[in-house]
Amino acid sequence: MLDLAIDVSLVGLALSLALCAIRLVRGPHAVDRVLALDTMTVNVVALLLVLSVAWRTEVFLESILALAVLAFVSTVAIAKYLMRGRVIE
Amino acid sequence: METAAAILLLLGTGFTLIASVGLVRLPDFYTRMHAPTKAGTVGVSSIAAAAAMALPGDPIEIALKAALIIALLFVTAPIGAHMLARAARSARVPATEATHVDELPPAGPL
Numbered sequence: 296m297l298d299l300a301i302d303v304s305l306v307g308l309a310l311s312l313a314l315c316a317i318r319l320v321r322g323p324h325a326v327d328r329v330l331a332l333d334t335m336t337v338n339v340v341a342l343l344l345v346l347s348v349a350w351r352t353e354v355f356l357e358s359i360l361a362l363a364v365l366a367f368v369s370t371v372a373i374a375k376y377l378m379r380g381r382v383i384e
Numbered sequence: 385m386e387t388a389a390a391i392l393l394l395l396g397t398g399f400t401l402i403a404s405v406g407l408v409r410l411p412d413f414y415t416r417m418h419a420p421t422k423a424g425t426v427g428v429s430s431i432a433a434a435a436a437m438a439l440p441g442d443p444i445e446i447a448l449k450a451a452l453i454i455a456l457l458f459v460t461a462p463i464g465a466h467m468l469a470r471a472a473r474s475a476r477v478p479a480t481e482a483t484h485v486d487e488l489p490p491a492g493p494l
Contacts, residue, residue: 297387297390300394304393304397310401311397311401312404314407315404315407324477326468327413330413334403334407337425341396341400344432344453345435347435347439348435351439356449356450359453363453370464370468374467378467378470
């Protein structure tokens with residue numbers, strides 16, 4: 296039961312990452328690409344959670360937390376750069 | 385417990401897929417922004433709750449770490465989306481023709 300759900304989740308998250316990559320290639324403006332990259336990072340966080348369930352280990356949780364913080368900080372930095380032309384004013 | 389974790393995994397995967405489909409198919413940046421920041425957050429939070437149920441080991445520690453991940457996602461996703469929306473408004477990214485009300489001032493910084 297749980298193993299089948301893990302397999303379906305891995306396939307679905309891979310498909311989701313492929314859709315985000317489509318938007319990353321096609322996005323007409325830089326903001327679209329930043330949004331696609333942010334979504335991809337959130338999907339990688341979900342993928343790492345599913346992998347930690349699949350391998351029955353808890354060593355990924357801290358790295359997942361660090362990756363989520365890094366995604367947020369990089370998104371805000373790129374948004375400020377696109378808005379003002381510099382990150383730290 | 386395993387059945388609940390499996391159901392939550394499938395639910396979170398469905399929400400994440402819906403978020404990515406919306407990211408591809410919606411017509412406009414301002415509409416596309418809504419899909420990952422709401423559906424994606426709910427999907428990843430469901431997957432984190434499923435991981436907190438299914439992982440072996442100390443249950444309190446794992447539940448605390450999963451709750452920390454969920455809280456971080458819920459706090460940071462709206463802030464990032466808001467900053468991106470402000471950047472798009474500054475860069476005058478065009479909206480679709482279906483937009484009826486546009487209160488952007490014609491010139492000047494935001």
